[in-house]
Amino acid sequence: MPTLEIENLSVSYGAVHALSDVSFTAAEGEVTAVLGANGAGKTTLLRTISGLVHPRKGTIRYGGEHLEKMSVEKIVRHGIAHVPEGRSVIEEMTVDENLRLGSLWRFGRRERGAVIDEIYELFPPLDERRRQHANTLSGGERQMLAIGRALVARPNVLLLDEPSLGLAPIVTARLMAVLRDLTASSNLVVVLVEQNARSSLSIAQRALVINLGRVVVCDDAATVASDTELRHHYLGY
Amino acid sequence: MGAFRRSAQALTAKSWFRLPRQPMLRHLSFAAVAVVGLYFLTQWLSAFNDYEVGEIAFYVIALAGLTVLTGINGQISLGHGGFMAVGAFTYALLVEHTTWNLVPELLVVVAITAVSGLVIGIPATRLHGPYLAGMTLMVALGLPYLTNQYNTVFGGDQGLNTPAPTGPASVNPTEWLTWIQLAGAVIVLVLLGNLMRSRFGRSFRAVRDDEIAASLAGIHVARTKIIAFMVSAGCAGLAGAFLALSAGGVNSAEFPLALSIYILAGVVLGGTGSLMGVWWGAIIIVYLPTQWSQSLASDFHANALVSANLAVIIFGLVLVVTMLVAPGGIQGGLRWVVAKGAAYLSSGGVSNMTLSLQESTDPPVSDGESVTTIKK
Amino acid sequence: MQFFLDITLGGIATGMIVSAVALGLVLVFRATNVVNFAQGAMAMITTYIAYDVLRKGADYWLAFAVALAAGLVFGALTQVVLIRPVQGKSPLNAIIVTFGFLIFLEGVAGAIYGSTARNYPAPFSLSGQKLAGTQIAFSPFDVFVVVSVLVLMVLMLVLFRGTDLGLRMRAVAFAPEAARLLGVRVRPLLTLGWGLAVAAGAMAALLVVPTSSLTPNFMDVILIYGFTAAVVGGLDSPIGALVGGLVTGLSLAYVGGYLGGSLEPMAALALVVVSLMIRPEGIFARPAARRV
Numbered sequence: 093m094p095t096l097e098i099e100n101l102s103v104s105y106g107a108v109h110a111l112s113d114v115s116f117t118a119a120e121g122e123v124t125a126v127l128g129a130n131g132a133g134k135t136t137l138l139r140t141i142s143g144l145v146h147p148r149k150g151t152i153r154y155g156g157e158h159l160e161k162m163s164v165e166k167i168v169r170h171g172i173a174h175v176p177e178g179r180s181v182i183e184e185m186t187v188d189e190n191l192r193l194g195s196l197w198r199f200g201r202r203e204r205g206a207v208i209d210e211i212y213e214l215f216p217p218l219d220e221r222r223r224q225h226a227n228t229l230s231g232g233e234r235q236m237l238a239i240g241r242a243l244v245a246r247p248n249v250l251l252l253d254e255p256s257l258g259l260a261p262i263v264t265a266r267l268m269a270v271l272r273d274l275t276a277s278s279n280l281v282v283v284l285v286e287q288n289a290r291s292s293l294s295i296a297q298r299a300l301v302i303n304l305g306r307v308v309v310c311d312d313a314a315t316v317a318s319d320t321e322l323r324h325h326y327l328g329y
Numbered sequence: 330m331g332a333f334r335r336s337a338q339a340l341t342a343k344s345w346f347r348l349p350r351q352p353m354l355r356h357l358s359f360a361a362v363a364v365v366g367l368y369f370l371t372q373w374l375s376a377f378n379d380y381e382v383g384e385i386a387f388y389v390i391a392l393a394g395l396t397v398l399t400g401i402n403g404q405i406s407l408g409h410g411g412f413m414a415v416g417a418f419t420y421a422l423l424v425e426h427t428t429w430n431l432v433p434e435l436l437v438v439v440a441i442t443a444v445s446g447l448v449i450g451i452p453a454t455r456l457h458g459p460y461l462a463g464m465t466l467m468v469a470l471g472l473p474y475l476t477n478q479y480n481t482v483f484g485g486d487q488g489l490n491t492p493a494p495t496g497p498a499s500v501n502p503t504e505w506l507t508w509i510q511l512a513g514a515v516i517v518l519v520l521l522g523n524l525m526r527s528r529f530g531r532s533f534r535a536v537r538d539d540e541i542a543a544s545l546a547g548i549h550v551a552r553t554k555i556i557a558f559m560v561s562a563g564c565a566g567l568a569g570a571f572l573a574l575s576a577g578g579v580n581s582a583e584f585p586l587a588l589s590i591y592i593l594a595g596v597v598l599g600g601t602g603s604l605m606g607v608w609w610g611a612i613i614i615v616y617l618p619t620q621w622s623q624s625l626a627s628d629f630h631a632n633a634l635v636s637a638n639l640a641v642i643i644f645g646l647v648l649v650v651t652m653l654v655a656p657g658g659i660q661g662g663l664r665w666v667v668a669k670g671a672a673y674l675s676s677g678g679v680s681n682m683t684l685s686l687q688e689s690t691d692p693p694v695s696d697g698e699s700v701t702t703i704k705k
Numbered sequence: 706m707q708f709f710l711d712i713t714l715g716g717i718a719t720g721m722i723v724s725a726v727a728l729g730l731v732l733v734f735r736a737t738n739v740v741n742f743a744q745g746a747m748a749m750i751t752t753y754i755a756y757d758v759l760r761k762g763a764d765y766w767l768a769f770a771v772a773l774a775a776g777l778v779f780g781a782l783t784q785v786v787l788i789r790p791v792q793g794k795s796p797l798n799a800i801i802v803t804f805g806f807l808i809f810l811e812g813v814a815g816a817i818y819g820s821t822a823r824n825y826p827a828p829f830s831l832s833g834q835k836l837a838g839t840q841i842a843f844s845p846f847d848v849f850v851v852v853s854v855l856v857l858m859v860l861m862l863v864l865f866r867g868t869d870l871g872l873r874m875r876a877v878a879f880a881p882e883a884a885r886l887l888g889v890r891v892r893p894l895l896t897l898g899w900g901l902a903v904a905a906g907a908m909a910a911l912l913v914v915p916t917s918s919l920t921p922n923f924m925d926v927i928l929i930y931g932f933t934a935a936v937v938g939g940l941d942s943p944i945g946a947l948v949g950g951l952v953t954g955l956s957l958a959y960v961g962g963y964l965g966g967s968l969e970p971m972a973a974l975a976l977v978v979v980s981l982m983i984r985p986e987g988i989f990a991r992p993a994a995r996r997v
Contacts, residue, residue: 142886168888180883182876193876196869197888241887405797407804452978458796459740460940462804463932464977466742470929471970586925590808597801635816642812648805652798653790 094155095119096141096249096281101150101160103133103140110136111305114150118298120248123275123282125296125313127289127327133305134285135177138251141283142174143167154249169197173247177254181237183227187218190226190237194244211240214270232263239267243274249281256288264288268295289327293317301326356519363515380575381615383507386514387571388611392595393514393521393604394564400602401525402557403537404453405462408469409565410588414581416442416566417573418476421489431494431509435570442566443559450558454551469589476581488580510571517564522604524560533557565592587641591618594644597651600660609659617643711833711842712962713955718847719930720954721854725909726931727938727946728861729902734940735878736898738796739788742803745928746810747783747903748910749921751775753814755911756825756919765828772907780903781896788899789892814921827915850912854947857905861943874898926970930957933973937980938988945988952976 096118103111111133118124126134139145141152143164152159159167181190191211195204212219215236221229226237235255242250252271256264272295275282286292293299299316301309303326309316316322323329395409419441423434449468453461494506524530535543536553544550573579595610618640626636655662726744733741741747755772759765787806791798829845865871876884877894885891909931910924917923930953938949953976960972 144882144885164885165888165890168886174886176883176886180880182880182883184879185872185875189872192869193872193884193889194887196873245888399797403797405800407800452981455981459734459742459800460936460981462742462800463740463929463936464974464981466804467929467932467970467974467977470925471974474967474970587808590804593801594805601797634819638812638815640812641808642816645805645807645809645812649787649802649809652802652805653787656794656798 096283097151097153098141099151099153101137101140101147101152103136103145103147109305111140111147111302114302114305114307116298116300116307116310118249118281118283120281121276121279122297123271123284123292123295123313124298124300125289125292126283126285126300126302127287127292127316128302129326129328130287132302134302135253136305137302138174138176138253138283138285141167141249141251142172144174168245171246171248172251173242173245173249174251175238175242175253175255177257181226181229181234181241183225186223186225187229187237188222190241191218191244194241198245207244207246211244214243214274215240231258232260232267235259235263235267239271246278247280249283250275251283251285253285254287255284256286256291261291264291268292271295289323290329356522360515360519364512379501379503379507383503383510383571383575384615385608385611386507386510387568387575388592388595388614389514389607390517390571391565391568391592392599392607392610392614393517394561394568395592396596396599396602396604396607397521397525397533397564398557398561399596400600401530401537402533402554404554404557405458406465406558406561407462407593408465408467408472408589409561409592410584410586411465411469411472412442412445412562412565413569413572413588413592414472414476414584415445415562416569417579417583418489418569419566420570420573421579424492425489435513435567438566438570439563442569443563445566446559446562447555449562450555453558454554466589469586473581473584488578488582490578492577494574506574510575513567513571517567518604518607521560521564525604529553529556587644590641590644590648594648598647598658600658600662601656603658603660606658606660613647708962712958714841714843714847715962716955716958717951718843718850718954719958720934720951721851722909722912722950723927723930723934723954724947724950725854725857725905725912726927727934727950728857728943729905729909730931730935731938731940731943731946732861732898732902732905734935736874736902737784737788737792737895739792739799739803740932740940741899741902742800742928743783743806743810744903744906744931745910745924746807746814747779748776748906749814749924750810751779751903751907752825752910752914752919753818756823759826765826769828769908769911772911773904776904776907777900779900781900783903784896784899789895792895811921818921820920820922822918822920825911825914825919831915846915853908853912857908858943858947865943870897929970930954930973933977936977942988948988 098117099115101111101114102109114133114137116124126137128134136145140147141159143159143162143166147160150160154170154172157170159170159172162170182193185193188208191208192204195207199207212222217233218236218240221233226234229237239250239252239255255267255271259267268291271282271284274280275295284292284296293313293316296313299309299311299313300307301316301322308326309322391409391413394412395406399405416438420434420438423429423437427434429437449465453464456464494502494509525533532543532548532553535546535548536550540550543553572583576583591614595614596607597610598613599606599608599610623636625631626639631639651658657665726748729744730740733739733744751772754775755768758768758771763771783806787802788799791802827846829849831844831846833840833842833844835841863871865875873884873889874894874897876887876889877891878898881891909927913927914923931950934949934953935946936949937952938945938947953973956976957969957972961969964972
């Protein structure tokens with residue numbers, strides 16, 4: 093599976109420049125952490141990759157194709173899955189229905205059962221709650237459902253926007269462990285946006301720090317994690 | 330604490346006592362010029378056209394009220410004809426049962442219609458978007474039934490009489506009435522213009538743009554919305570009274586749903602939120618259903634059915650097409666032309682022409698994405 | 706007592722029709738967050754189309770099918786041409802567009818057909834039946850009304866809960882952005898939602914028209930009552946449409962029967978106001994659907 097290449101990406105909302113000249117590469121089998129303060133442009137970055145927002149300038153390439161002008165539907169069918177910020181599960185539907193929804197575009201009726209069962213294996217708490225409505229789930233379970241739903245269609249690229257938001261540290265730790273294992277075993281390209289730098293750096297191979305829409309650091313995760321000055325300045329710890 | 334008291338005073342006191350001089354002087358000088366111009370206009374026109382100018386004048390009043398409510402305060406009313414009916418019937422009842430002069434009667438009409446605005450405005454504070462629209466629609470549809478039910482008071486099918494006021498002997502009564510109506514229109518526009526520039530106007534806009542932010546800034550949202558309803562209802566009431574005077578009588582057949590539609594279309598076409606744009610809307614309301622559609626119908630040799638319905642068809646089309654193509658209406662279009670011709674646009678700066686009915690200034694998002702969630 | 710019973714039965718029949726209209730409004734609102742004020746007028750147009758089909762000698766059921774099909778197509782076209790451009794902008798835009806469309810359609814119908822009332826036949830007898838020796842004000846046609854609305858509701862339920870298409874439509878209605886990110890093609894589904902909603906309205910109109918008569922404005926009050934029902938039941942709940950419809954139908958029947966027919970629109974207004982003061986989101990609305 094190829095790499096995700098972002099070059100000179102610039103995105104504006106009217107007069108506001110959300111992203112300016114962002115460039116980086118995310119390789120398969122690797123977690124690339126995207127860090128920075130609130131409002132730095134991290135969410136905009138993911139929304140641009142998945143096609144919800146179109147950039148003013150710049151390119152997004154994956155597998156030789158240019159994604160920056162494609163519709164969301166087409167981008168998804170190229171194997172890009174985006175788990176947005178917040179518990180984006182559909183509360184009025186059951187766990188099973190949420191997962192089934194994720195499988196619809198790719199799998200026919202016969203295969204669906206099998207791929208959904210894989211997700212239940214990955215996240216056992218969901219298995220116990222198949223028929224429950226999503227609004228009865230805890231925060232951690234909802235995040236599992238959101239991620240599981242994105243994984244059902246067996247994507248190649250997984251974009252995660254602040255999955256640990258509002259979760260207890262122990263739940264976050266478990267989630268990160270699952271992500272780390274999954275990335276390696278399925279050779280996924282994972283772009284992980286997080287404000288909780290510590291937990292994401294612990295599983296990432298590469299790290300990107302964004303400040304006011306610009307990339308200020310792009311390096312190995314270990315290097316970023318050990319640079320205390322940088323951590324103080326941009327990451328707050 | 331002091332700030333709270335001051336803002337409370339500002340909201341309850343008549344705004345023009347607290348205004349800085351400049352906007353008032355500016356508006357008054359415009360008004361003076363307009364009055365002189367209009368005087369000469371009425372001298373030129375024959376009696377028949379005087380009547381139409383008078384109609385334009387009172388529609389201006391009704392449209393101005395609605396444009397303030399919908400464009401500046403963001404509350405949509407599909408039933409403003411109902412308030413005109415309230416004003417007209419109130420005036421007729423006053424004429425029938427009292428011997429007061431015109432001005433006190435008109436003031437009472439405005440007051441009573443404003444109270445009806447209060448009655449509708451209170452439940453309206455809880456509603457937004459389509460719920461509010463639906464509720465106002467129901468008011469407009471239900472009112473004729475109400476007047477029919479109590480037809481002894483309201484004169485039943487024949488309605489009540491409202492003879493035109495007599496002016497000085499040297500002046501033709503139609504002309505006199507037209508002057509009164511024009512004077513009313515100018516006064517209302519000046520007052521509303523000042524109101525919109527004042528703290529009131531700012532709070533109207535703040536509530537329209539973001540209620541939560543407005544209330545956090547200390548604005549009493551519900552009170553602002555109710556006041557907006559009362560102001561716009563009062564204007565419609567005055568317009569209704571003038572309509573009664575022009576028509577010589579009043580009955581419920583004069584206030585069908587179509588009237589509310591015409592008023593809304595006039596506001597939208599003129600440019601929602603624009604006090605000057607109401608003139609365009611008023612002109613269209615006066616001339617389109619009668620002369621223009623008739624000449625259009627005869628040009629195309631349309632049969633009787635088509636010509637009877639042409640006005641409604643055109644108004645409906647106007648509403649739809651304006652919203653799709655030019656939500657800013659005529660005034661918005663003019664401003665766009667001027668802005669294009671002017672030096673140069675900062676990105677995003679120009680779109681503040683139309684108030685709530687604006688083109689999206691969001692980023693170039695893929696379609697289907699931003700579906701607004703409507704709160705009740 | 707007999708009077709009360711008759712009125713109650715009449716209220717139920719009316720209530721079912723109102724539910725069908727409310728269901729159309731709910732469908733459109735859930736899918737596209739727009740209240741289709743032109744719903745009634747569009748149903749009026751499909752009824753005139755059915756009327757023309759009848760005049761050419763077709764039987765009732767063919768005309769029925771034609772009306773529903775016309776509703777499907779009409780709804781879909783309207784969504785594409787009129788609603789897509791204003792989707793996502795201020796809600797006022799969509800309100801004015803649908804309202805303007807309402808007027809436009811009534812004008813066009815008036816221009817083509819005039820305002821003379823026409824008769825539209827009923828497929829079953831309209832007179833009350835004898836049951837256990839007493840005359841009940843519930844005719845075979847009323848039975849047909851209740852059955853067809855129930856069938857409509859069941860079909861909707863099956864569609865939404867039992868099919869993949871329904872799953873997608875629900876997703877688009879509840880969380881359009883999340884649905885897009887899961888590869889759901891949102892636009893065609895919105896169009897389909899509108900098509901189904903107007904078809905439901907077309908059916909409701911056919912249920913109204915035998916006892917009313919066919920004029921350009923005949924659906925105006927029904928639209929208002931449908932709106933009332935949707936507000937009472939919850940604008941995002943199909944079950945709410947049914948319950949709201951029954952509540953509205955019965956209330957109007959009692960007001961009309963005991964206080965006078967002219968007060969019915971005002972009664973509906975009062976119902977809306979009271980409902981909004983007591984429970985703004987409607988009886989059955991799901992709190993999760995409201996996002997601040």
